[in-house]
Amino acid sequence: MFLLRRLRPDPNSPLVRLSFIHFARWTVVKRIPHNEGQPREKLRYKHLFFESNFNGGWEEYIDAFSHILTAGMTKLWGSSYGFPKPLPTAPFKDYIRRNEIEASHFYSAYPDATKSMVSAALDLDQKLAAFKARACDLEPEQFSREWRAFLTDVQADL
Amino acid sequence: MRSSNESGQAYAFMAMTPIVQGEESDLRSYLEGIPRSSSPLAKLPRTHFARWVILEEFHHEAGQRRREQLKSQYLIFTSNFDGPLDSYLDELGEQLVEEAGEIWGRCYGCPRPAAGAPLKDYLLHNQIDTGLFFAAYADATVERVVASLDQRERMIDFAVETQGLTPNELQRRFRQEFCP
Amino acid sequence: MRVDDADRGRVWLRDLLGEVTNAQAWNGGKPRTHLNLAFTYLGLVALGVPKPVLGGFSKEFRQGMADRAALLGDTGQSDAGQWEPPFGSGQAHVLVTINAVDDDAVADRLRDLRAQIDSDGGLAIVYVQHAHLLQGAREHFGYADGFAQPAIEGTDEAAKRVRGGGVPLKDGGWRPLAAGEFILGYDDEDGSPPNAPPDPYGRSGTYMVWRKLHQDVALFRRTLRDAAELYEDGDETKLRAKVVGRWPDGTPLVTSPEEPDATFEPNADGSNDFRYAGVDPTGGRCPLGAHIRRSNPRDALGWDGLLSFRHRMIRRGMPYGDPLPDEAVEDDGAERGLVFVCFNASISRQFEGVQIQWLNDGNIFRLGHDKDFLMGDSTATAKMTVQGDPPFFLAPQPSFVTTRGGEYLFVPGIAALAAIAGGA
Numbered sequence: 001m002f003l004l005r006r007l008r009p010d011p012n013s014p015l016v017r018l019s020f021i022h023f024a025r026w027t028v029v030k031r032i033p034h035n036e037g038q039p040r041e042k043l044r045y046k047h048l049f050f051e052s053n054f055n056g057g058w059e060e061y062i063d064a065f066s067h068i069l070t071a072g073m074t075k076l077w078g079s080s081y082g083f084p085k086p087l088p089t090a091p092f093k094d095y096i097r098r099n100e101i102e103a104s105h106f107y108s109a110y111p112d113a114t115k116s117m118v119s120a121a122l123d124l125d126q127k128l129a130a131f132k133a134r135a136c137d138l139e140p141e142q143f144s145r146e147w148r149a150f151l152t153d154v155q156a157d158l
Numbered sequence: 159m160r161s162s163n164e165s166g167q168a169y170a171f172m173a174m175t176p177i178v179q180g181e182e183s184d185l186r187s188y189l190e191g192i193p194r195s196s197s198p199l200a201k202l203p204r205t206h207f208a209r210w211v212i213l214e215e216f217h218h219e220a221g222q223r224r225r226e227q228l229k230s231q232y233l234i235f236t237s238n239f240d241g242p243l244d245s246y247l248d249e250l251g252e253q254l255v256e257e258a259g260e261i262w263g264r265c266y267g268c269p270r271p272a273a274g275a276p277l278k279d280y281l282l283h284n285q286i287d288t289g290l291f292f293a294a295y296a297d298a299t300v301e302r303v304v305a306s307l308d309q310r311e312r313m314i315d316f317a318v319e320t321q322g323l324t325p326n327e328l329q330r331r332f333r334q335e336f337c338p
Numbered sequence: 339m340r341v342d343d344a345d346r347g348r349v350w351l352r353d354l355l356g357e358v359t360n361a362q363a364w365n366g367g368k369p370r371t372h373l374n375l376a377f378t379y380l381g382l383v384a385l386g387v388p389k390p391v392l393g394g395f396s397k398e399f400r401q402g403m404a405d406r407a408a409l410l411g412d413t414g415q416s417d418a419g420q421w422e423p424p425f426g427s428g429q430a431h432v433l434v435t436i437n438a439v440d441d442d443a444v445a446d447r448l449r450d451l452r453a454q455i456d457s458d459g460g461l462a463i464v465y466v467q468h469a470h471l472l473q474g475a476r477e478h479f480g481y482a483d484g485f486a487q488p489a490i491e492g493t494d495e496a497a498k499r500v501r502g503g504g505v506p507l508k509d510g511g512w513r514p515l516a517a518g519e520f521i522l523g524y525d526d527e528d529g530s531p532p533n534a535p536p537d538p539y540g541r542s543g544t545y546m547v548w549r550k551l552h553q554d555v556a557l558f559r560r561t562l563r564d565a566a567e568l569y570e571d572g573d574e575t576k577l578r579a580k581v582v583g584r585w586p587d588g589t590p591l592v593t594s595p596e597e598p599d600a601t602f603e604p605n606a607d608g609s610n611d612f613r614y615a616g617v618d619p620t621g622g623r624c625p626l627g628a629h630i631r632r633s634n635p636r637d638a639l640g641w642d643g644l645l646s647f648r649h650r651m652i653r654r655g656m657p658y659g660d661p662l663p664d665e666a667v668e669d670d671g672a673e674r675g676l677v678f679v680c681f682n683a684s685i686s687r688q689f690e691g692v693q694i695q696w697l698n699d700g701n702i703f704r705l706g707h708d709k710d711f712l713m714g715d716s717t718a719t720a721k722m723t724v725q726g727d728p729p730f731f732l733a734p735q736p737s738f739v740t741t742r743g744g745e746y747l748f749v750p751g752i753a754a755l756a757a758i759a760g761g762a
Contacts, residue, residue, distance in 0.1 A: 035267025039229035082219030104189035107199035121306035144325035
């Protein structure tokens with residue numbers, strides 16, 4: 001059908017640099033398992049299921065996919081019926097709206113945090129641990145200098 | 159179990175279970191009625207993001223020659239959590255006893271009671287393997303994410319409040335706040 | 339104005355049609371006044387615009403600004419429940435804008451307008467707002483404003499404005515924006531005309547956002563004065579510039595981070611020709627969250643501006659109220675602020691996108707939930723980081739700006755106005 005490769009979060013990959021997706025997945029549903037009592041189901045087509053946990057506005061998100069992940073979008077969705085090209089954005093957005101399913105219940109362990117906040121917090125955590133290790137027992141003047149350097153180093157995380 | 163379900167220590171689980179004919183709207187009402195602020199999934203602290211979605215039918219696109227006509231509606235459960243899968247489903251089987259009956263209990267083949275090992279087996283039986291899983295911070299557990307976020311807030315407040323303090327005072331406050 | 343009688347309202351509109359300023363070139367020099375018309379959704383309903391046409395207007399326009407106020411960050415003292423009447427009450431139907439060379443010209447035109455309304459009946463004036471340019475074309479916080487505008491393909495000014503006002507290109511050049519980003523009926527940046535009501539109602543029209551923003555100038559001055567005590571030996575002027583992203587004369591911080599450029603002339607060719615990504619990616623010159631960097635990031639969001647170019651607006655705001663004397667740091671209770679006006683083809687993508695994602699949040703700039711320190715949302719701004727070695731932090735503050743009221747409006751083209759007046 002199409003190639004599904006392992007997706008490692010390479011810091012330079014567009015998905016990572018776009019910085020608003022926490023987790024995303026693409027799954028091909030080829031067959032539905034059978035259970036007792038269930039009317040037998042035989043799928044005529046394979047179906048692509050896409051789920052994303054992201055921040056920001058829906059429009060901005062789709063625009064980013066259209067303009068920036070253009071090649072990736074085509075590769076992943078190119079073999080789906082009705083998929084228009086990712087650009088122009090209007091038919092692409094219509095395609096997504098037509099095929100979107102709303103969740104009946106959604107849960108997040110940290111609903112207020114954006115993906116870049118999480119990354120910033122994790123980076124800060126690492127740097128703070130290193131700072132504490134070297135600075136907690138210094139003389140105040142020296143501590144002050146180290147603090148200034150630390151703050152300069154982590155300002156993008158705050 | 160394919161490794162494509164994993165990224166770092168994060169796991170992407172999906173189960174698709176057929177809803178008993180006639181139970182669809184009750185299930186939907188139940189799920190939609192769960193208040194955001196008290197989700198049963200909070201009882202599974204290794205869960206980053208999870209959802210229940212009801213699939214009524216596949217949308218038919220122009221160009222498809224034949225219609226995909228599903229014989230049942232399906233309940234899709236997805237969860238992004240700290241692995242491994244095995245112990246997560248054990249926890250689910252223990253913690254979601256009440257809710258599982260109301261949710262998966264409305265699906266064909268669900269064990270009664272919907273709990274413990276039988277529920278775990280049921281979900282595994284209905285698991286759909288992930289094709290491609292992207293996790294932006296694949297090695298960070300929920301616990302670490304939450305603790306780091308909280309620490310970041312405290313650090314921001316600290317940096318703002320201690321601007322202009324003498325070195326002595328700054329160090330004293332820092333020790334108090336961050337060096338227990 | 340409020341329309342009380344659809345038939346009489348349309349008669350009035352028909353009578354006024356000939357006076358509405360259009361795009362024709364001026365033969366006899368600059369006219370004394372301009373007059374333009376815009377309508378809220380309820381205004382179009384009140385004038386009897388047919389249902390199938392009404393359905394063609396955008397969802398956010400039909401909902402109206404008051405219903406979306408919370409989304410826009412108008413909470414606390416800016417809450418729509420506290421807006422000045424008639425804003426958000428459903429009684430604001432028609433906006434008549436008179437632009438004039440001086441106060442006398444405005445007064446004359448307004449008098450004629452009132453006379454016409456009295457004689458035609460069917461309408462009532464429910465609100466009058468005066469606004470006027472301040473000395474040096476500054477706004478009330480003291481900053482040169484309004485000179486940075488988008489360069490639009492096909493306009494006379496496109497060539498002049500394109501360097502800085504257009505879309506930044508990879509090679510350092512710029513290109514103008516498609517007209518359809520601002521005017522319905524023309525191709526937009528997506529390559530097709532934007533969603534619009536059916537012809538002739540949509541053609542050559544645009545959506546307008548009108549907001550009355552009260553500015554607490556004294557609070558702004560006091561706050562920055564106090565915060566500056568700890569900043570670089572008390573350089574208040576520089577700290578203020580860091581919040582805005584420009585020096586008071588309009589010099590951009592990113593091109594001139596230490597002091598204003600004495601040669602800077604806001605209306606000169608290329609005065610707006612600057613960008614951020616190459617020269618200031620970490621905000622050491624112009625902070626990542628500075629007001630102008632937030633409201634028009636240019637290439638700062640990466641990918642050569644691909645995430646920003648569809649969120650531009652034509653701004654035509656103007657200050658209202660008398661200036662607070664230069665040295666005053668206590669409020670005198672007078673009404674002053676900005677009548678914010680912008681034009682765009684999509685209120686939700688352009689105005690609301692900027693307001694919600696870029697001003698009232700910091701995520702896209704990797705600033706967490708930090709808000710624009712100048713405008714913020716009314717439940718108190720979060721902190722602001724002034725990037726540097728070391729960084730400087732502005733503590734969260736009560737807002738300097740309060741929304742007194744506003745409306746979403748539609749500005750019909752000439753043919754559309756005739757259609758509305760004709761009741762067709």
